[in-house]
Amino acid sequence: MPASSSLASSSLDLIGRTPLIALSRIYSGPGRVVAKAEFLQPGGSIKDRAAKAILQAALGDGRLRPGMPVVEMTSGNMGAGLAVACAALGHPLVVTMSAGNSPARARMLEGLGAEVILVDQVDGAPGQVTGADVQAAARMAQDLAAERGGFYVNQFHAVECIRAHEQGTGKEILEQLGYAPQAWTAAVGTGCTFMGVARALKAARPDTVCAAVEPEGCQALAGAPVTKARHLIQGTSYGAVPPHWDPSLMDISLAVKDEEVELWRHKLAVQEGLYVGYSAAANVCAAVKLLQSGRLPPDATVATVLCDTGLKY
Numbered sequence: 001m002p003a004s005s006s007l008a009s010s011s012l013d014l015i016g017r018t019p020l021i022a023l024s025r026i027y028s029g030p031g032r033v034v035a036k037a038e039f040l041q042p043g044g045s046i047k048d049r050a051a052k053a054i055l056q057a058a059l060g061d062g063r064l065r066p067g068m069p070v071v072e073m074t075s076g077n078m079g080a081g082l083a084v085a086c087a088a089l090g091h092p093l094v095v096t097m098s099a100g101n102s103p104a105r106a107r108m109l110e111g112l113g114a115e116v117i118l119v120d121q122v123d124g125a126p127g128q129v130t131g132a133d134v135q136a137a138a139r140m141a142q143d144l145a146a147e148r149g150g151f152y153v154n155q156f157h158a159v160e161c162i163r164a165h166e167q168g169t170g171k172e173i174l175e176q177l178g179y180a181p182q183a184w185t186a187a188v189g190t191g192c193t194f195m196g197v198a199r200a201l202k203a204a205r206p207d208t209v210c211a212a213v214e215p216e217g218c219q220a221l222a223g224a225p226v227t228k229a230r231h232l233i234q235g236t237s238y239g240a241v242p243p244h245w246d247p248s249l250m251d252i253s254l255a256v257k258d259e260e261v262e263l264w265r266h267k268l269a270v271q272e273g274l275y276v277g278y279s280a281a282a283n284v285c286a287a288v289k290l291l292q293s294g295r296l297p298p299d300a301t302v303a304t305v306l307c308d309t310g311l312k313y
């Protein structure tokens with residue numbers, strides 16, 4: 001059969017190169033918000049890029065050998081990305097996940113062939129996962145990796161992901177827009193998305209305003225005391241600064257309230273036809289706040305990401 005240049009050879013080829021969409025129905029200006037449709041990836045989230053980057057790097061340098069089990073702690077999205085990549089590459093996957101994450105995620109992971117181990121919450125609540133909850137799940141993943149002779153992904157310490165967003169997500173925004181946006185907003189889990197894209201955008205336009213999005217009462221990146229560790233933005237803001245955080249890339253932290261996140265999630269669905277998750281809504285809410293703050297020129301473009309699909313909640 002002749003090879004076709006438009007034929008994807010596996011689900012791995014479906015990761016990245018997401019569309020960039022202008023959100024002109026929920027915000028008509030001045031200025032505009034554009035967003036990467038990361039929820040369209042095969043695992044349903046932005047974390048597919050990180051999963052692919054880590055496994056490819058580990059295969060490249062021999063840390064991951066053919067058929068070896070892959071083990072990771074996840075809030076659900078990294079797990080789904082890993083499950084997609086593991087299926088395509090032929091690795092069994094074991095994930096630990098705080099029981100506070102949405103059950104829809106566990107179902108999707110199991111459907112993709114992963115073994116899912118739910119870990120009791122320490123101080124969070126269903127739908128509100130804290131740093132202590134995540135640490136408990138991470139400890140179990142580390143133990144399991146040792147027990148089973150598996151490759152421990154350790155996403156919070158994997159610098160490949162920052163590069164994947166710099167050379168992927170960030171570069172794509174610049175190419176799709178045709179110019180460098182004046183600002184960038186993103187919620188922070190490992191921080192790979194925020195930092196990678198910020199690096200690419202600041203390289204193109206050094207005065208790009210890069211704003212981290214944090215829940216009100218849980219603004220660790222802003223250096224504020226954490227008074228409300230429980231919040232709606234699953235997958236982000238665990239009340240501590242992530243290990244590889246580069247503070248020079250963050251110009252400001254923008255606070256969003258749970259009620260605002262709910263409101264913008266609803267607006268994205270009913271006005272744009274985009275059924276996305278909470279961090280996507282928080283990112284868009286913060287982008288509009290930034291445009292309305294007067295900090296940017298009136299005709300500024302703010303780029304952001306729609307991190308995952310609403311079907312995961």
Ligand SMILES: Cc1ncc(COP(=O)(O)O)c(C=O)c1O
Pocket residue numbers: 045046047075077078187188189190191192193194234235236277279280307308
């Ligand atoms: C829904 C969601 N949004 C945002 C993020 C943050 O991405 P990053 O880890 O690149 O900071 C995550 C991370 O898991 C996530 O699950």
